[in-house]
Each structure stands twice: as structure tokens, then as C-alpha cells.
Amino acid sequence: xxxxxxxxxxxxxxxxxPEGQENPSEGCYLEVVENTxxxxxxxxxxxxxxxxxSSGCFDGHFTAFILLEPHPEGTKYKAIAVxxxxxxxxxxxxxxxxxxxxxxLDQLVAxxxxx
Numbered sequence: 001x002x003x004x005x006x007x008x009x010x011x012x013x014x015x016x017x018p019e020g021q022e023n024p025s026e027g028c029y030l031e032v033v034e035n036t037x038x039x040x041x042x043x044x045x046x047x048x049x050x051x052x053x054s055s056g057c058f059d060g061h062f063t064a065f066i067l068l069e070p071h072p073e074g075t076k077y078k079a080i081a082v083x084x085x086x087x088x089x090x091x092x093x094x095x096x097x098x099x100x101x102x103x104x105l106d107q108l109v110a111x112x113x114x115x
Contacts, residue, residue, distance in 0.1 A: 005032055010046040015100070027051070030063070038066040043084070060088025077105070 002012040007029055015023045027042035028049075043061035045051050051061070065080040079101060083089035 005029060007032055008047045011040060036068055040064055060084050062092065
């Protein structure tokens with residue numbers, strides 16, 4: 001994992017399935033607002049340069065939004081993924097996108113509870 005958490009900064013991650021299959025992803029942070037908003041896309045590379053191809057996860061592109069706001073019981077978390085086409089959205093969904101993000105969020109919540 002490589003993270004340069006600033007607008008124009010690079011992110012590079014590799015997700016590994018339970019079977020050991022690796023799915024690399026690379027992109028650019030678009031917006032970073034501490035404790036409020038994080039937006040990134042795999043359609044761009046470091047410093048907002050257009051990506052040469054797909055990020056490796058699938059053939060299309062997507063932009064992700066993580067939105068946080070105060071809530072009486074803690075923090076409200078909202079995640080949005082915008083795909084470049086309906087076909088790309090469906091492909092990403094069939095790859096387990098929703099389950100993967102849900103699992104990652106559950107792991108994050110469990111970790112935060114240990115702090």
C-alpha cells in the first residue's frame with residue numbers, strides 16, 4: 001500500500017482474495033478534507049495525470065467518495081462509487097465490490113473499538 005494523502009497524491013493498493021488472487025489498484029486523490037470528505041479516482045494518476053489504462057481491478061474506471069459527519073451515536077459514514085458506465089458498475093458489483101467494502105468497513109470499526 002502506498003498513500004500520498006493530498007489532492008493530486010497517489011494511492012496504490014493491492015487487494016488479495018482468500019484464494020490468493022491479487023488485484024492491484026492505483027489512482028489519484030481528488031479531495032481530502034480532514035474528518036469530512038475523501039474523494040479519489042482510478043481514472044487519474046499522481047498529480048491529476050490521465051491514467052493510461054484501467055487500474056487493474058477491472059477494465060473500467062470509478063470515482064469513490066467517503067463522506068463523514070457527526071452523529072449523536074458517533075459518526076455517520078457514507079460511501080459512494082461512481083462508475084464510468086453502467087457496464088463497469090455491473091462488472092465491479094459482480095466482482096464483489098459491495099461485500100468487499102462492507103468487510104473493510106466492518107474491520108475498520110472493529111479496529112477502532114480496540115483503540
